[in-house]
Amino acid sequence: MSKRQFPFFTRIGGRLVKVTGLHWSGRFYESEDAGLLPLHITPVDAPQAPPAFLQQAAIEGEATLRGCFKQKRLTPRERAQRAQSAEIWLISALYHGPVYAREIQRRIKDEGQSKWGVWRAKKRLGVISIKVWGTWQGHGAR
Numbered sequence: 001m002s003k004r005q006f007p008f009f010t011r012i013g014g015r016l017v018k019v020t021g022l023h024w025s026g027r028f029y030e031s032e033d034a035g036l037l038p039l040h041i042t043p044v045d046a047p048q049a050p051p052a053f054l055q056q057a058a059i060e061g062e063a064t065l066r067g068c069f070k071q072k073r074l075t076p077r078e079r080a081q082r083a084q085s086a087e088i089w090l091i092s093a094l095y096h097g098p099v100y101a102r103e104i105q106r107r108i109k110d111e112g113q114s115k116w117g118v119w120r121a122k123k124r125l126g127v128i129s130i131k132v133w134g135t136w137q138g139h140g141a142r
Contacts, residue, residue: 086117
């Protein structure tokens with residue numbers, strides 16, 4: 001087996017990954033963004049820089065992130081904290097008894113809670129909604 005020169009590139013799952021060195025254990029390679037890699041990976045040629053006219057076109061028509069993609073992903077701990085916060089909010093909102101859905105929706109908006117977070121908390125807590133007046137409207141109405 002020949003000795004490899006670092007860094008080198010390989011393809012993992014269709015992505016081009018830069019291998020930076022040998023892990024301290026000697027059983028894996030270390031990479032920049034793919035973690036530890038097995039020793040049997042096959043090196044590929046280093047990526048060539050695109051021509052200048054393509055780089056300029058990419059800068060002029062650069063895509064912008066919109067909506068939920070602007071925010072960074074939540075860690076599992078942050079996700080659990082938000083879920084627990086929504087559950088506590090819903091329990092406190094329903095503490096004194098039944099409340100009209102319209103009132104809950106207004107309070108969600110006023111207090112800056114996530115509508116979908118409260119909906120998921122409702123499902124987790126087993127809160128039951130019942131219709132007390134009015135006619136059925138919306139999808140499937142007859």
